[in-house]
Amino acid sequence: MKVLYIGGTGNISAASSRLAVKSGMDLYLLNRGKEQIKIDGAKSIIADYTNKEAVIQAIKGHEWDVVVNWMAFTPQDVESDFKIFNGHTKQYIFISSASAYQKPGGHPVITESTPLYNPYWQYSRDKIACEDYLIQRFRKDGFPITIVRPSLTYDTVIPVPICGWKDFTIIDRIRKGKEVIIHGDGTSLWTITHSEDFAKGFNGLLGHRQAIGHSFHITSDEIMTWNQIFEWVAEAAGAPLKAVHIASDFIGSFDENLYGSLLGDKAHSVIFDNSKIKRFVPGFRATIPFSEGIKRTLRWFEADPGRIQMDPAKGQLVDKIIRAYKRGSRSS
Missing domain, CATH: 3.40.50.720 (NAD(P)-binding Rossmann-like Domain)
Structure with missing residues (x-):
């Protein structure tokens, strides 16, 4: 073919x-x-x-x-x-x-x-x-x-919506003990x-x-909360997770791309029914749990020092959102 x-x-x-x-x-x-x-x-x-x-x-x-x-x-x-x-x-x-x-x-x-x-x-x-x-x-x-x-x-990206993807910024923050943002209360359901x-x-x-x-x-049939997803990312990074839960619309007000990605997708609980692909492709089954797959991804990054790049703008945005959120929380 x-x-x-x-x-x-x-x-x-x-x-x-x-x-x-x-x-x-x-x-x-x-x-x-x-x-x-x-x-x-x-x-x-x-x-x-x-x-x-x-x-x-x-x-x-x-x-x-x-x-x-x-x-x-x-x-x-x-x-x-x-x-x-x-x-x-x-x-x-x-x-x-x-x-x-x-x-x-x-x-x-x-x-x-x-x-x-x-x-x-x-x-x-x-x-x-x-x-x-x-x-x-x-x-x-x-x-x-x-x-x-x-x-x-995912495979060669870190699949979290805030401070993740092609760079190593989220892992660097976790390993340095810095706070990271989880949208909402982290209990919405998702599949990676x-x-x-x-x-x-x-x-x-x-x-x-x-x-x-x-x-x-x-998609995989594995259903996780975003809290679980971030915990597994932190476990793969080898450091404790310091999470700050912030409402998706508040996060989105700081960045148009995050607004679309969260409000238009990841802020909502999603359960995928894969019956159709399994009917057309008999035997299809996802077998790599996220807890293992994210470790593979980090090993891929760390196999080549040139892949370990930080994006300062992402970290600055996270810090800015967290500061604004905490100011609002104290005044409420």
Whole structure:
């Protein structure tokens, strides 16, 4: 099976790329050739994805069984893909986001039929608009789409909403005994998925003709509170957790991105029903608990000193929010 990944070396996609190669797929990765992560066994196509003509020239003469775009975020991105790949692939997989689901929803359990609606986060609204466009192309033109909605998925990032992600700032704060913020009272329910587990479900959809026209989310079945998540991060860091619980809307008033990420997603309890992906990919099961996966992530960071970078602006923002919160608490 001949597969093209646009991207394929990122936090979520690298594990899927490795599994695709291991499974015997003829995998091509289209990127700018500057990525630090290399996928052994994958073929490389060098092009800037944002340059449509460059992409057309780079893939000239190729026909695909599957095209996966890990880097499409706006309707313009998928419109361009439709023009390039319509008639040249048997399946096109769009990576959407589970943040597109209605928050708060009418039911605590999220299925693929949960409405898509997010008035808080532009990122999510753009993903919804991408889905709307692709569904129109499927219905009107027979464009063979499959939509996949990852939720919070990690491997080479630290998956906490405040002071986390690609840098080491949250771990540095914990190890130095500094306070960290947990949104709300920390008791809302959440699911975090290791990218190697995500890959097991995702790669089962590649070339799956019955998956065309369908949407799927792929997550772990492990349900945790945010208090538990932060405790496991601190345990992996090897230091006690000094947490300050602050309301999400208060946090969001200091930063637009945090407003969207919290109010439009992580502030709400979410339980994912993975019945559909398990029906289409029999045997799919997530097996990496977060308590183990976060330790793997920290070992990955610490294996290369160049990865251990702190973001002073993040730490300053956390300190600013905590100071403002405590001032308000004392005066109330």
